[in-house]
Amino acid sequence: MKTELNPDISKALSAIRGREIRNVFLVACGGSLSIMHPGKYFLDRHSKTLNSDVYNADEFIARNPLKLDENALVILCSQTGTTKETAAAAEFARSRGAATIAMTLDSDSPLGRTAEHVLNYQAFYTTGIPIDAAESNYGVLYMLLAGLVNQTDGVDIIPSLLSSLSHLQPAIDKAHEVFAPMFDDYAPRLAKKDVIYTLASGANYGAAYSFSICVLMEMQWINSQAIHANEYFHGPFEVTDEDASFIVMVGLDETRRMEERARDFALRFGSEKNVMVLDAKKLDLSGIDEAFRGYLVPLVFFDTLWRFAYRIADLRNQPMLEGRRYMKKISDY
Amino acid sequence: MKTELNPDISKALSAIRGREIRNVFLVACGGSLSIMHPGKYFLDRHSKTLNSDVYNADEFIARNPLKLDENALVILCSQTGTTKETAAAAEFARSRGAATIAMTLDSDSPLGRTAEHVLNYQAFYTTGIPIDAAESNYGVLYMLLAGLVNQTDGVDIIPSLLSSLSHLQPAIDKAHEVFAPMFDDYAPRLAKKDVIYTLASGANYGAAYSFSICVLMEMQWINSQAIHANEYFHGPFEVTDEDASFIVMVGLDETRRMEERARDFALRFGSEKNVMVLDAKKLDLSGIDEAFRGYLVPLVFFDTLWRFAYRIADLRNQPMLEGRRYMKKISDY
Known part of the structure; x- marks a missing residue:
């Protein structure tokens, strides 16, 4: 401890x-x-x-x-x-x-x-x-x-x-198991997509941003964007249709209601097949104080999503770190 | 005045x-x-x-x-x-x-x-x-x-x-003429794209964001993202290839060098056919103080890009404001 x-x-x-x-x-x-x-x-x-x-x-x-x-x-x-x-x-x-x-x-x-x-x-x-x-x-x-x-x-x-931090790693280890069946289910469909958006707000926004730009774009060359869960309703939501793909983070901070609203809209006008929801309420966060759960959930989401990323990489036959064509490959820019 | x-x-x-x-x-x-x-x-x-x-x-x-x-x-x-x-x-x-x-x-x-x-x-x-x-x-x-x-x-x-503000509208009117041939050239190609990114930094970032989410995504259902011109090099640039489409804003504020760098990379590893550059140095900004040019350029870019958006809308046969399917069409979300 x-x-x-x-x-x-x-x-x-x-x-x-x-x-x-x-x-x-x-x-x-x-x-x-x-x-x-x-x-x-x-x-x-x-x-x-x-x-x-x-x-x-x-x-x-x-x-x-x-x-x-x-x-x-x-x-x-x-x-x-x-x-x-x-x-x-x-x-x-x-x-x-x-x-x-x-x-x-x-x-x-x-x-x-x-x-x-x-x-x-x-x-x-x-x-x-x-x-x-x-x-x-x-x-x-x-x-x-x-x-x-x-x-x-x-x-x-x-x-x-x-x-709270002392109880974080066990929570992450358990979260891998909780999300594994969902990742198994969604990976084959999302691996075929050219565009995947992430949706989040509050403390989760950074994790959504990082997964979009450092994983999906950088390592898998999948077009992506982290859309703020409320900004979604002020323009971006118009791209939502049966084929549109979203990864929605629903966390435990004060902004959760925004993420729930975005999730509900994406599921209603998109297809459940292409909208993958990470809901922190499904996690066992024993030992993490209520006051810190909202702040630590993005670590859980980001860490577990790496496993998902490797599944995607396998299915696309494009290795993760080795998949870059510019970063650390050329230097004169 | x-x-x-x-x-x-x-x-x-x-x-x-x-x-x-x-x-x-x-x-x-x-x-x-x-x-x-x-x-x-x-x-x-x-x-x-x-x-x-x-x-x-x-x-x-x-x-x-x-x-x-x-x-x-x-x-x-x-x-x-x-x-x-x-x-x-x-x-x-x-x-x-x-x-x-x-x-x-x-x-x-x-x-x-x-x-x-x-x-x-x-x-x-x-x-x-x-x-x-x-x-x-x-x-x-x-x-x-x-x-x-x-x-x-x-x-x-x-x-x-x-x-400076007193000289803004004439500058915008002249800018429409400056950019018109470029818009004529790029509209038929970009109108066919599923994904168009905007690139900008500093005072221009908001105009890039707005054009991405309110025009491309909301009114034309084109996947889009405003990528910060330096963040581009920390992940997003890996999606750059011959087919990738970018609208690059190169303004006149203190961050111009970042926008120039992003422009140069996109032109080098992408195709000039799909990378449209709005460079404020091509504009006649007479009467606008040097100190305010950087702040007023995004208005010029955004206003002129609306003309480009209408060209795109015509070519896609999807009217601008009438093209929405959710915003102001349904209300229970």
């Missing part, structure tokens, strides 16, 4: 204790950017003093927000630490006097070497070694933000978070 | 002068939400005191940010004023003590009646009557935000904005 924040997180928090942090910039690219959305959701709901913004790293540099100064904390993430834009964003932030904390697998990477503080996390799909989800990018980000809110707002939700 | 802010804008600004506004929430749905992105871009670059957030209206209510209080200003927009989620968001914001300013065509609509202050704007595509783009949703939002920044930060860029 986790009872304390990771030492590197505590150390980074101590180091910025003296600063009067007002603005938090959550900066990354692609899959690493996706975790920043639930990070902001968490801050919006737990801090009365911290403003937060989520930016693609290169947008952050070019936009050059006026509020980026010595009262800002910039949290950056890159799995390998080699994402050029993110390392450049860390350097840019430091030049403006902001505090910088990087999350990466490799402290000795360009990002790791550039940021003032470095937090390590674990990733199964890069290393192939089973991990504890408490130590994943999401887990580490939530620990950092809970610690930060404790410092700035005096609200201590750290014990509840740590205890 | 415009020399003063619209009277309703001045009146709303006067009314909130006494409040110590710290947080600006930019709240709407769909096409009306799209203008809020450049609104935030403007605030990020011009205000050191104001924090701003862009939210879908229903997400805003469900998320219920802790910072929504009497020091918050909530700016809402709905063309008809009948968007239920947006009217509900105005009521929710008032119940939390925030100042509310609504933008709509109809002051006597649910949104108009709910918000504390109402700003009218003009829209050609709803009324069919030619308008002055200075009085469009974008124009009114920029005037409001410039007035707000003047009040909170003491920076007066209003004269430059007003003079």
Whole structure:
């Protein structure tokens, strides 16, 4: 059972204790950017003093927000630490006097070497070694933000978070079994699709975004888009028909009703055969506090969907990581 | 030549002068939400005191940010004023003590009646009557935000904005001619596509989003997504091939280099036949201050692209507004 924040997180928090942090910039690219959305959701709901913004790293540099100064904390993430834009964003932030904390697998990477503080996390799909989800990018980000809110707002939700994180990996392991029959059922149909949308809101939006752009588009060359569950009704829903494919995330945060509404519409005007619904109410989340279920469900969804992605990859005969044609294959762009 | 802010804008600004506004929430749905992105871009670059957030209206209510209080200003927009989620968001914001300013065509609509202050704007595509783009949703939002920044930060860029807005409609009229041959060339090919992506960054992102979801998806049932020009390189670019279709916006704000990079990649690994580039450097923007060109270019792009959309609609034999099957056709969802 986790009872304390990771030492590197505590150390980074101590180091910025003296600063009067007002603005938090959550900066990354692609899959690493996706975790920043639930990070902001968490801050919006737990801090009365911290403003937060989520930016693609290169947008952050070019936009050059006026509020980026010595009262800002910039949290950056890159799995390998080699994402050029993110390392450049860390350097840019430091030049403006902001505090910088990087999350990466490799402290000795360009990002790791550039940021003032470095937090390590674990990733199964890069290393192939089973991990504890408490130590994943999401887990580490939530620990950092809970610690930060404790410092700035005096609200201590750290014990509840740590205890919840300790029960996360068993919940994920059980979720694989819960969703397996559904994945078996949908994989042969969805593997044949040229377009698959994901639908989500609130804390789940990042997981939907990441599955769309990093898995479906990047690794399987399937056209995709993460559609916000309410924005769906303001244009995108018009593409819904018998053949349209959706993966709908229905989570447990305050926005669940939006995801339910999108699910209901897609099932009513689309075909149940092509609308795959991941409903967190079907999961055994024992030991995870009610207050944190909404935040941890996207990890469960994303982790289980990887299994689905490998099923799709097999059926399409297009291996996952090896399937890329540009990323890490060419470099002069 | 415009020399003063619209009277309703001045009146709303006067009314909130006494409040110590710290947080600006930019709240709407769909096409009306799209203008809020450049609104935030403007605030990020011009205000050191104001924090701003862009939210879908229903997400805003469900998320219920802790910072929504009497020091918050909530700016809402709905063309008809009948968007239920947006009217509900105005009521929710008032119940939390925030100042509310609504933008709509109809002051006597649910949104108009709910918000504390109402700003009218003009829209050609709803009324069919030619308008002055200075009085469009974008124009009114920029005037409001410039007035707000003047009040909170003491920076007066209003004269430059007003003079620039006065030259906007002629610039749009000329842009139609500049882009017409390109639209003639690309329409027959893109009209046959099942998937068309838009690519943009910075102040243009909202226009790309709106064209994707409100025009391509909603009115033409073409699968689409607005891809951020740098995020493109972190996953989505893997779908690029000879058949992939992109509409690339290359504007004049600080993020232009990102849009150029995305354009170059799409042209290199895609086919020039399927990659349509709107480059603002080809436009005659006489009279628009350098400092405002980046902010006004998305209006030019969006307005001209409507002509392109009508060409597509003719070729697909699917009328624009009449082409919807759910929106304003059924109501029980």
